[in-house]
Amino acid sequence: MTEVRETLDIAANRRARKWSRRALAGRLAWETVGVLLFRIAPRPFWAWRRGVLRLFGARIGRAVHIHPTVRITIPWTLTVGDEVGIGDRVVLYSLGPITIGARATISQHVHLCAGSHDFRRPDMPLLKPPIAVGEEAWLCADAFIGPGVTVGRGAVVGARAVVVRDVAERTVVAGNPARPIGVR
Incomplete structure (x- = not known):
C-alpha cells in the first residue's frame, strides 16, 4: 500500500496575494501612526481612542471604553455597540469582521481571533471568518474566541475558556473546549 501525502506548499502560500494594495497601505498607516495615537492617550481618554479608531474606519x-493596551489588527473591520467595555491587553485579531454588541464586556487578556488558515489545503490559504459577540454578553479574563464563532446575547464565557463553536443566548460556558455549564 502506497501512502500519498501532499506536502505543504509554503512558498505558494507566501506568494499568494491576501490583501489589496489599499488594504496594505491602510494597515501600514494604522501600524505606524494609528497605533501610536491610540496608545499614547492615558487610560481615561476614552473619547480620544474612539476618535482614532473612527478615523481608521472602525x-x-x-460611551465605549477601550483601554490603551488593546491590540487591534485592522480597525476598519471592527464594529462596537454603545456602552461596551474592552479591557487591558485584549487582542482583536480582526482580519475578518468582529462585531461586539451594545453593553458587552470584554475582560482583560481576551483574544478574539477572526483569522486562520485552511490546513486541509497544501497552500493553506488565509481565511477571515467573522466573530459576533451579542449584546450584554460577558467574555471573562483570558478567554479565546475562535474564527467564525457567534456568542449569543447575554451569554457568559468563563475565564480561560476556549470557544470554537457558537454559544447560545444567555448560556454560560467554561473550559477547553468550552461547554455549557449553566444559564444566565
Whole structure:
C-alpha cells in the first residue's frame, strides 16, 4: 500500500496575494501612526481612542471604553455597540469582521481571533471568518474566541475558556473546549 501525502506548499502560500494594495497601505498607516495615537492617550481618554479608531474606519458606538493596551489588527473591520467595555491587553485579531454588541464586556487578556488558515489545503490559504459577540454578553479574563464563532446575547464565557463553536443566548460556558455549564 502506497501512502500519498501532499506536502505543504509554503512558498505558494507566501506568494499568494491576501490583501489589496489599499488594504496594505491602510494597515501600514494604522501600524505606524494609528497605533501610536491610540496608545499614547492615558487610560481615561476614552473619547480620544474612539476618535482614532473612527478615523481608521472602525464603527464605534457611544460611551465605549477601550483601554490603551488593546491590540487591534485592522480597525476598519471592527464594529462596537454603545456602552461596551474592552479591557487591558485584549487582542482583536480582526482580519475578518468582529462585531461586539451594545453593553458587552470584554475582560482583560481576551483574544478574539477572526483569522486562520485552511490546513486541509497544501497552500493553506488565509481565511477571515467573522466573530459576533451579542449584546450584554460577558467574555471573562483570558478567554479565546475562535474564527467564525457567534456568542449569543447575554451569554457568559468563563475565564480561560476556549470557544470554537457558537454559544447560545444567555448560556454560560467554561473550559477547553468550552461547554455549557449553566444559564444566565
